[in-house]
Amino acid sequence: MHWHDGKSDLLVGCCGFPMAMDRYFARFPIVEVQQTFYQPPRIETLRKWREEAPEGFAFTMKAWQLITHEPASPTYRRLKEPVPPEMEERYGSFRPTEEVSAAWRATLAAARALKAKVIVFQSPSSFTPTREHQTNLHAFIERAKEDCGDILLGWEPRGEWGRELVLQLCTELGLLLVVDPFRTPPPRMDIRYFRLHGIGGYHYRYEDEELEVLAEWSAGKTFCLFNNTNMAEDAARFLEIAARRVSTVS
Secondary structure (H helix, E strand, O other): OOOOOOOOOEEEEEEOOOOOHHHHHHHOOEEEEOHHHHOOOOHHHHHHHHHHOOOOOEEEEEOOHHHHOOOOOHHHHHOOOOOOHHHHHHOOOOOOOHHHHHHHHHHHHHHHHHOOOEEEEEEOOOOOOOHHHHHHHHHHHHHHHHHHOOOEEEEEEOOOOOHHHHHHHHHHHOOEEEEOOOOOOOOOOOEEEEEEOOOOOOOOOOOHHHHHHHHHHOOOEEEEEEOOOOHHHHHHHHHHHHHHHHHHHO
16 A cells, blocks of 8 residues: 555645534545544444545544553543453553454454554553563554554554654554654654644644644655644645645745
């Protein structure tokens, strides 16, 4: 699979659908599906989304939280079936358990239904750079890469991970480093994956000057997904700014 089937090296969209799907498909070239993190939708539903999307539209998605987050996470409240207390230590943190493996199989099935370009693993701040966690991450990703073929895998680490260690792990494991470039310097990689969470918080509205800087960071192959309350408007303005920048350079 090529990184993208369309013409542009820059794909701009939102984390989730902030408007009706038909309107979204007409406006943006990519979406990052969020539902797969909380509780993967039915495969038939995901296939329908894929069929309704126009040719060349790109899907990415977040991996199911059962892989990355432990049951103490408040996001587990959105599971259809609660985790039994006696089973809690078998979930999250990329653990080598059947429960995590089952969550990966469900994640991969969802990605195939969507024909997703990227699966994003967002690890919480509780997933610290201990030797055990690094071992779990290594073993999980190495197994996952055997299954996912040409689907790219991305990692958005939270918490106290040193940049050198993160870059080392991404290089060793062939992972895209997923960052908010306004919080973490953009990595020097062939493909970049940006998630824009808002400068200072989710309710932030980006200024045009900031989007101009983002356009500089987004030269080359870049996934750029906005994840703030003003995501649709900010993403649309960024598309215009990036397009003007390309026309000026040309």
